[in-house]
Amino acid sequence: MKLTKKIAAAAASAVMAVNSIPMASFNAAAADHNYMEALAMSLYFFDSNACGKGITDGPLTWRGDCHTYDGEASVGSLDGSAKSIVDPDGDGKVDVSGGWHDAGDHIKFNLTIGFALSSLGISDYLNPGIYEKANCRDHFEYEMRWGADYLMKTTFLDDSGKVAAVAHTIADGGTDHSFWTAPEVQTYDRPIFWLTASDNNSSVSCEMAAGLGAAAYVFKDSDPEYSAKCAKYAKALLEFGTKHVGNNTGGIGGFYSTDAQYQDEEAIAQAWLWIVGEGDKPTRVPKNKDYGGSQYDGWVYS
């Protein structure tokens, strides 16, 4: 994943300060510490970017359901055995509603959704009890589930549990950017961009695996069944990304280049699965400096 995009996402998060957001209730201890308030408020960034149904009447008064027609998106160019798994009734439509918009526009990228989920999970893992202390554990788990639900919904497994196809991007970047309007009023055509074994993107697949591995960690105690489901998808996506190595985009072109190496995403995914007892000790993590001075060696999560 490109560092520039990660910085852009962080910057977008930093400017998300809107006075009309209803204040969460803070306990007395949290009220004494601005970092606790900042942590609790930061979760509303995810509500502001939510897509699909179940948004109207939520905590953000200016947001509502949007792009609900993603629930009947065209299967498009997908064919062969993958199409029969994605579209078993053959009506040419598939439900890819939900998830989060990309920062600042209304495309949905599983690369950034996976990164967001993994980052949220890391904040919980490195700071045990912090969301309880900030009195927002429920909100935190709500966002983790919202993201994980979408990553699993857009991952299509065959009967043996292997990934057959991933709807990794929804909406064309150029088209989306021509409509600078609220998502709730948009009706433009939103195509699906697919990943398959023969046309894969290992950065995207492994980042999705990392995000779902993080969700498996977060829900390990509070919802073991859901945690196990997340781990199952994470393992399938990690295998998919590392067995069918590619840097393709399923037709979206260079709009969202992932020309950095995928091994950083692979390493984080391995680490999460190891943490939740669903994988071997990571083989990539100890090999720092193996990646040609790339961001994995010295930047972001190293």
Ligand SMILES: [Zn+2]
């Ligand atoms: Zn939307």
